[in-house]
Amino acid sequence: MTLQPPTPFPGRLPEQVAFHRTELGPILSVYGRMVAAGEWRDYAISSLREIAVFSVFRRTAETPLYRIEKRPKLRHRQGQFSVLGPEGQVLRRGDELAQVLKVFDTRRFRVIE
Secondary structure, X not given: OOOOOOOOOOOOOOOOOOOOHHHHHHHHHHHHHHHXXXXXXXXXXXXXXXXXXXXXXXXXXXXXXXXXXXXXHHOOOOOOEEEEOOOOOEEEEEOOHHHHHOHHHXXXXXXXX
């Protein structure tokens, strides 16, 4: 049996950015409204080191239809919240989450065939 020296415990674990409860309330309200309309069906939340993402899917196996991102490092520049479209284009950006989520109120979400 070989003995391995103990590995040092890291001083601090890397912090993660996450949505706060007061931020998830309005996001889930918009999500619930769109689910009731039949437009959205699934979501995913990712908490990473520099960004938190709320992804919305039409179907589970697809790529995200929309992404609501929180980037605290952009708080003093462009705003920490943003809504991105399916191609990665920024639809709206700002420091107030309620203002950023208004992009879903003004748009018509219809499938054009």
